[in-house]
Amino acid sequence: NKQVVLKDYVSGFPKESDMHIIEGTVTLKLPEASSEVLLFKNLYLSCDPYMRILMTEGASSYTPGSPLTGYGVGRVLESGHLDYKKGDLVWGITKWEEYSLVSSDQTLFKIQHTDVPLSYYTGILGMPGMTAYVGFFELCSPKKGEKVFVSAASGAVGQLVGQFAKLAGCYVVGSAGSKEKVDLLKNKLGFDEAFNYKEESDLNAALKRCFPEGIDIYFENVGGKTLDAVLLNMRLHGRISVCGMISQYNLTQPEGVTNLANMIFKRIRMQGFIVSDSYNLYPKFLEFLLPHIREGKVMYVEDIAEGLENGPAALVGLYSGRNFGKQVLVVSRE
Numbered sequence: 001n002k003q004v005v006l007k008d009y010v011s012g013f014p015k016e017s018d019m020h021i022i023e024g025t026v027t028l029k030l031p032e033a034s035s036e037v038l039l040f041k042n043l044y045l046s047c048d049p050y051m052r053i054l055m056t057e058g059a060s061s062y063t064p065g066s067p068l069t070g071y072g073v074g075r076v077l078e079s080g081h082l083d084y085k086k087g088d089l090v091w092g093i094t095k096w097e098e099y100s101l102v103s104s105d106q107t108l109f110k111i112q113h114t115d116v117p118l119s120y121y122t123g124i125l126g127m128p129g130m131t132a133y134v135g136f137f138e139l140c141s142p143k144k145g146e147k148v149f150v151s152a153a154s155g156a157v158g159q160l161v162g163q164f165a166k167l168a169g170c171y172v173v174g175s176a177g178s179k180e181k182v183d184l185l186k187n188k189l190g191f192d193e194a195f196n197y198k199e200e201s202d203l204n205a206a207l208k209r210c211f212p213e214g215i216d217i218y219f220e221n222v223g224g225k226t227l228d229a230v231l232l233n234m235r236l237h238g239r240i241s242v243c244g245m246i247s248q249y250n251l252t253q254p255e256g257v258t259n260l261a262n263m264i265f266k267r268i269r270m271q272g273f274i275v276s277d278s279y280n281l282y283p284k285f286l287e288f289l290l291p292h293i294r295e296g297k298v299m300y301v302e303d304i305a306e307g308l309e310n311g312p313a314a315l316v317g318l319y320s321g322r323n324f325g326k327q328v329l330v331v332s333r334e
């Protein structure tokens with residue numbers, strides 16, 4: 001049972017060498033009296049930015065020497081739980097290894113629709129999709145004609161926020177870290193405008209150029225300097241959905257936000273959220289999104305890495321923007 005294991009706690013930027021691949025053992029049998037345990041074959045694993053936060057020593061961090069945990073798609077090989085049976089496909093929290101014993105009281109959803117790629121349940125139809133849906137529709141209450149800005153816009157979450165904003169009749173601009181990503185946003189994903197934040201010496205000026213009348217909704221994925229420039233450009237009664245701050249995850253000292261008082265003057269609502277608090281909305285989300293996918297009205301870009309041994313590189317690549325779209329790791333296709 002091949003596993004991706006954290007060697008030791010990480011400080012600063014994570015490196016491939018912070019993890020290694022080991023040959024672990026798994027008993028391919030359920031323990032006795034295991035009514036809550038499933039034996040899983042992992043098929044697709046999700047590389048997610050929050051995983052870096054769990055590599056820092058702390059109460060809920062990863063355990064060095066043990067496989068990473070994270071979201072993934074798997075097939076049930078054996079089940080001690082009445083709701084799951086052999087052969088079921090599921091997505092939820094699993095481990096970075098070929099086979100896992102998974103407790104059914106963790107986040108776990110049975111996959112009912114298999115007419116779409118199974119890897120979608122690590123992205124558009126899984127945790128990142130729900131994040132875009134909850135953070136945009138539930139927290140920001142978008143109205144037709146409003147002006148929306150999304151950072152890390154070509155990523156797993158951002159590419160959907162932009163498309164949802166268009167479905168809601170908004171004007172949407174995204175920022176991303178390369179020319180190829182900016183082209184994707186403008187030419188394939190339907191963003192009205194996009195810019196490469198790495199090539200803008202003055203983010204405030206870039207935002208003024210794209211939003212001469214200001215921003216109504218900001219979907220925050222990166223934090224730091226971007227958030228500071230956005231605060232200057234928000235409109236009265238704007239909303240900021242604080243989804244993530246990836247630019248801060250590897251810093252030992254967070255970068256200061258100096259424009260925070262704009263929240264008061266402009267009566268901005270800025271709200272943080274954790275997607276797992278809203279998993280009760282998953283059926284409503286599927287009902288909304290599946291028809292759009294089937295009709296080709298919403299698309300999803302994936303960056304597929306093959307094999308557990310390429311997992312550390314794929315995960316570390318998120319923090320330098322190496323991924324082009326949702327970073328998926330294939331463990332097995334069947």
Ligand code: NDP
Nearest residue numbers: 049155156157176177221243244245246247273274275321
């Ligand atoms: P992505 O697929 O967008 O991958 C991460 C991207 O972040 C990279 O491709 C890179 O794109 C960008 N990035 C990396 N470092 C920096 C930096 N220093 N400054 C600016 N951009 C950077 O990830 P996700 O879509 O999965 O996640 C996006 C955000 O949402 C993250 O902050 C994540 O933590 C958060 N999140 C929060 C959840 C919640 O429940 N609140 C749930 C899921 C995600 P580029 O080339 O454009 O720089």
